[in-house]
Amino acid sequence: MSKEQMVTEESSDRQSFQNLKNFFLEVSGIALFVGRFFKEVFFPPYELNEFTKQSYIIGYRSLSLVGITGFIMGLVLTIQAKPTMAEFGAESWIPGMVAVSLIREIGPVITALICAGKIGSGIGAELGSMKVTEQIDAMEVSGTNPFKYLVITRVLAATFMIPILAILSETIGLFGSYIGVNITGQVSLRFFFTQVFESLDFIDVYPAIIKTFFFGFIIGIVGCYKGYNSNKGTEGVGAAANSAVVMASLLVFIIDMIAVQITSMMM
Amino acid sequence: MEQKIEIQEKEKSVKQDHTVVDIQQLKKSFGGNHVLKEVNLQLRKGENLVVLGKSGTGKSVLIKCLVGLIVADEGKLQVLDKNVMELEGKELNELRTRVGFLFQSGALYDSMTVRENLEFPLRRQSKSKSQEELDALVMEALENVGLSEAVDKMPSELSGGMRKRISLARTLILKPEIMLYDEPTTGLDTITSKEISTLILAIQKKYQTSSIIITHDMECAHIVADRVIVLNDGKVIGEGTYDELKNSSTKEIKDFFE
Numbered sequence: 001m002s003k004e005q006m007v008t009e010e011s012s013d014r015q016s017f018q019n020l021k022n023f024f025l026e027v028s029g030i031a032l033f034v035g036r037f038f039k040e041v042f043f044p045p046y047e048l049n050e051f052t053k054q055s056y057i058i059g060y061r062s063l064s065l066v067g068i069t070g071f072i073m074g075l076v077l078t079i080q081a082k083p084t085m086a087e088f089g090a091e092s093w094i095p096g097m098v099a100v101s102l103i104r105e106i107g108p109v110i111t112a113l114i115c116a117g118k119i120g121s122g123i124g125a126e127l128g129s130m131k132v133t134e135q136i137d138a139m140e141v142s143g144t145n146p147f148k149y150l151v152i153t154r155v156l157a158a159t160f161m162i163p164i165l166a167i168l169s170e171t172i173g174l175f176g177s178y179i180g181v182n183i184t185g186q187v188s189l190r191f192f193f194t195q196v197f198e199s200l201d202f203i204d205v206y207p208a209i210i211k212t213f214f215f216g217f218i219i220g221i222v223g224c225y226k227g228y229n230s231n232k233g234t235e236g237v238g239a240a241a242n243s244a245v246v247m248a249s250l251l252v253f254i255i256d257m258i259a260v261q262i263t264s265m266m267m
Numbered sequence: 268m269e270q271k272i273e274i275q276e277k278e279k280s281v282k283q284d285h286t287v288v289d290i291q292q293l294k295k296s297f298g299g300n301h302v303l304k305e306v307n308l309q310l311r312k313g314e315n316l317v318v319l320g321k322s323g324t325g326k327s328v329l330i331k332c333l334v335g336l337i338v339a340d341e342g343k344l345q346v347l348d349k350n351v352m353e354l355e356g357k358e359l360n361e362l363r364t365r366v367g368f369l370f371q372s373g374a375l376y377d378s379m380t381v382r383e384n385l386e387f388p389l390r391r392q393s394k395s396k397s398q399e400e401l402d403a404l405v406m407e408a409l410e411n412v413g414l415s416e417a418v419d420k421m422p423s424e425l426s427g428g429m430r431k432r433i434s435l436a437r438t439l440i441l442k443p444e445i446m447l448y449d450e451p452t453t454g455l456d457t458i459t460s461k462e463i464s465t466l467i468l469a470i471q472k473k474y475q476t477s478s479i480i481i482t483h484d485m486e487c488a489h490i491v492a493d494r495v496i497v498l499n500d501g502k503v504i505g506e507g508t509y510d511e512l513k514n515s516s517t518k519e520i521k522d523f524f525e
Contacts, residue, residue: 126378129377130376130377133372133374133377134370134371134372134374135374135375135376135377137331137336137368137370137374138368138370138374138376139376139387140336140363141334141336141363141366141368142363142364142387142388142391142437142441143360143361143363143364143388143391143392144360144387144388144391145360
């Protein structure tokens with residue numbers, strides 16, 4: 001092995017070690033941040049006005065995006081499934097199949113991913129820019145706890161709003177599916193929804209709703225963590241927004257995988 | 268002889284009583300970078316103390332240590348008779364409301380109007396204040412900086428000088444006993460810099476505040492300083508009035524005045 005190759009290999013080993021070290025530092029950083037959240041969330045002062053404002057921003061301002069996406073999901077799923085189902089003579093199962101797919105899996109996960117993009121990046125960029133322009137420090141020296149005012153309110157708002165958005169997205173998705181069924185066929189709204197409710201069980205609905213609270217929490221906490229700890233000026237703000245989306249999306253899939261395992265055991 | 272000693276001790280105790288900030292042997296490092304090595308300084312009541320120093324000599328770190336934004340490694344840090352290094356939570360927040368901090372960037376909250384920016388510290392400190400009382404305090408603070416017409420504007424609609432003035436108004440609204448200015452004239456044109464410097468002086472006279480002003484702007488230092496200290500390589504290398512330091516023979520000090 002030449003000297004040059006040895007140097008390259010050594011530098012690559014060092015880089016791998018540094019990446020591994022950074023990964024563990026990031027994990028411990030998030031764990032400490034989550035710990036601080038639970039340490040502070042139950043004690044006053046409660047920033048109710050800011051929580052309401054954030055719920056409006058996270059919930060109301062995401063309605064149209066989540067609604068349109070939900071509608072398209074339901075419509076596309078129905079149109080794609082229709083020929084195959086028709087081949088087996090099982091067209092009447094389409095409402096049930098779409099409902100189970102949407103409510104159990106596609107609705108919560110797609111809504112969470114959209115929110116990770118819209119809300120996670122928004123929180124990351126907002127807090128990141130507040131950090132680099134010393135607004136968080138200004139809050140602290142004015143005797144306000146910025147963690148309570150900025151982090152707890154946003155995480156709670158995301159935790160409570162994302163399940164509502166997911167339910168809305170799934171409901172609109174079912175209407176999209178109803179339209180999809182009626183493009184070539186003729187099915188009444190009553191018949192469609194009777195089929196939907198007959199195919200759904202409690203075990204399809206509750207675990208799906210419960211996991212959206214976890215999705216909301218993780219999107220809020222990752223966005224806040226990335227923004228609150230950003231540095232390196234405007235470059236850091238961009239990096240905070242970007243890594244908030246990437247990390248939140250990845251964690252959404254991991255939580256989904258765990259939730260599916262737990263639900264399977266319950267069934 | 269005994270009487271003389273008694274008088275000297277009395278004078279000493281009066282002087283100590285009037286010291287609002289007492290920093291002794293302050294040290295702060297970031298990794299291997301020793302930013303503050305051994306800083307000693309006192310700020311007396313009603314005094315404007317200017318801290319001069321090149322970039323990276325730890326001037327901003329010094330005043331951030333005073334309000335607990337950065338935790339010092341070693342030394343004594345007494346602010347308004349409280350040991351900052353021992354304070355936490357509520358006690359630290361109480362001290363912070365008595366010490367105003369004007370940030371270099373102004374640090375106005377972007378998502379709030381000027382009125383909301385000024386109301387923010389008030390709402391947190393005294394929740395019992397009525398909206399009328401809040402309005403009156405906001406208008407008084409804005410009139411002090413000559414910007415009452417900007418009350419409903421967003422920070423993005425303000426010029427650099429206006430942002431600094433509004434930040435100053437927000438800091439002053441809690442009527443702090445000590446003001447810490449982190450480069451108050453940086454990024455401003457000469458005329459606006461002079462206006463801000465004059466405003467700092469006017470505020471000191473009106474509210475009898477004691478101030479530490481970090482600056483590179485020699486004109487600002489000349490206008491506002493009662494006393495100047497020079498920081499170099501994490502240590503105080505010179506102390507005196509503006510004119511005394513101007514005539515100093517130390518090269519590092521002379522460089523600032525040339």
